[in-house]
Amino acid sequence: MNGLDIDKLPSRTRVVVAMSGGVDSSVTAALLKEQGFDVVGVTLQLYDQGAVAARKGACCAGQDIYDAAQVAERIGIPHYVLDYESRFKADVIDAFADAYVRGETPIPCVACNRTVKFRDLLSTARDLDADALATGHYVRRTAGPHGAELRRAVDPAKDQSYFLYGTTRAQLDMLRFPLGAMSKARTRALAERFGLPVADKPDSQDICFVPDGDYAGVVARLRPGAIEPGDIVDTAGRVVGRHHGIVHFTVGQRRGLRLDARQGTDNAPLYVVRLDAARRRVVVGPHAALARESIRIGTVNWLGDRPLDQDGLAVLVRLRSSQPLRPATVARVGAEVLVRFETPEFGVAPGQACVIYDRDVGERVLGGGTILSADAGEA
Template sequence: MNSLDLPKAPHETRVVVAMSGGVDSSVVAGLLKRQGYDVVGITLQLYDHGAATHRKGACCAGQDIHDARRVAETLGIPHYVLDYEDRFRESVIDRFAESYLAGETPIPCVECNRSIKFRDLLATARDLDADTLATGHYVASRPLPQGGRGLYRALDPARDQSYFLYATTAEQLAFLRFPLGELPKDETRRLAHELGLSVAQKADSQDICFVPQGRYADVIARLRPDAARAGDIVDLSGRVLGRHDGIVHYTVGQRRGLRLAIGEPLYVVRLEADTARVVVGPREALATSRIRLTDVNWLAGPVQADLPVAVRVRSTREPRAAHLTLDAEAGTAEIVLATPEDGVSPGQACVIYADDGPRAQVLGGGTIRRIDALQAGAAEAA
């Protein structure tokens, strides 16, 4: 086996590297080239390449494409740019807007990986007779005793991206490789300098790459100019406290920007798309202990119907102890958290791990659809 757990010698192994134009994927290409692999770089043009040309933190657009091309030239590898703008708009940006208008908090990076990178790009890699597709994600994969590969948290906990990859299928995972999963970020930067890459000091991309300066409401207003509607800001009892100009401007757990003179700190507890109401309450009203998931994907199956696990309800939080109950017939899962979490919102991902260890295996995950603590608040308001 070579360093990628593939049977052929490196020079006989074709690796397509997804090159976003950033330091991480550039180092992956450089390392594999140095190890003697037959490396082909592919960059996806995903969105608004004009507006993003000089924006710090952009990804897969404008200057990033030029940066990826320069890295490929430095390494002496073939490089192709594929126009995926239409696919990205339909699969990621449009769904992002629809989810926010429904009062949810979507995670577009999950959908991008699921629908674009690990479906369309993976198919392109196969068309190029590649043996594997490598990316710059900070996540680890290893062979499983029963066959196939398992997905695990990265060595560098501050960079671990396993939360965003739970929707990968077992078949995709068998074809994917993540060479940075066993490296700390500072080592990646050092390697970029050692390899002579022009992107060695380039800033990391932001989570929502197509949202300039983090103003997601501006993107939604442009895509759905007639969809947002004004409504009331109410407390848990239904008492009107103020007005707002669209629920897309709010997320669960938000405190700032409510423009309410109540004399006590209030937080967004729930967003009601049907009535265009923003429901606010004290911090304790955010506590959630029971979550219902749909669109569940399992990477380590079959999973027991009743199982102690650890879960992440946000990418920035460590996995925490929970209990999993499956409804196989309905295709849903229920999570009971050992310790309530604040600010959990429908539309977010809940990723399920075997335990809360630093290198824990990803069992799977799903989309948060129902939060019982918030539903109880709705019943009190009624």
């Protein structure tokens, strides 16, 4: 058994490494090469640089492809660039724009990992007769009594398990994450030891195709009719202002509402409580109106040892990537999962992810899904 938990000698074990051109995936490739594995580097061309203006530091842009090729040459491995542009546009960019039009707040990195990177790239790795696909993600894959398990990274500051909850059991069988037990400082030190040209390269931003964080600008280019003005209303339906498109807002947002003083109220701060895409309305209310005792999630990926049923399971959940784990119970309700929080959650945005971890330690990813729309009294 070699260091990747594969019953073959390293020299007879072919590993495809997804190389984004950043320091993490570059160190992954260099480590595996040093350990004697048959390493093949693959970089994905994901979008047209002219159609989507990528900011400096974005992953899979032209400079990053060049950087990946330089690293591959430095460590002496073959390197291929695959054109996945049409797949990325359909599964990630178009889905991102459509979600914003529906009044949701999507996470394109989750969609990218679930489709283009792990579904499509895994298929390519098999075509290359690879035994494993390795990435530079900070997450751990461990062997469990019922098969491979997905766990949080050792370094909590770099843990990326929130973005990988959609990884299926079949994908986990072939995936490997060599950096999951390392700190970022250790990764940087290894990059310097290997003499990699990207050793000092800054980390890439999460959303590679959104220039300067201008989500609305990307949506406007892709869905020109989606940026339409409308009313800002309170929870009673009274008009309190105007907006220039619901794509500029997300649930829990306070800034940018530009509301004047309101008669008959104490003028307490207002937050976005709900987005009504059909009527182009931004619904606002006091902070208390953001509270949710339960939510429903769809498109659920379940990695637990036993099927999730209607009886409920005590777990820990995370609704945002940087949020501490929260106690909750989850239960299957048809094709959806009902999540009940021990204490109310505030600012739960449809389209975001609810990731489920084990209650005992909070390290193992049991699954997750996309948060569905729900009013305060629902669920």
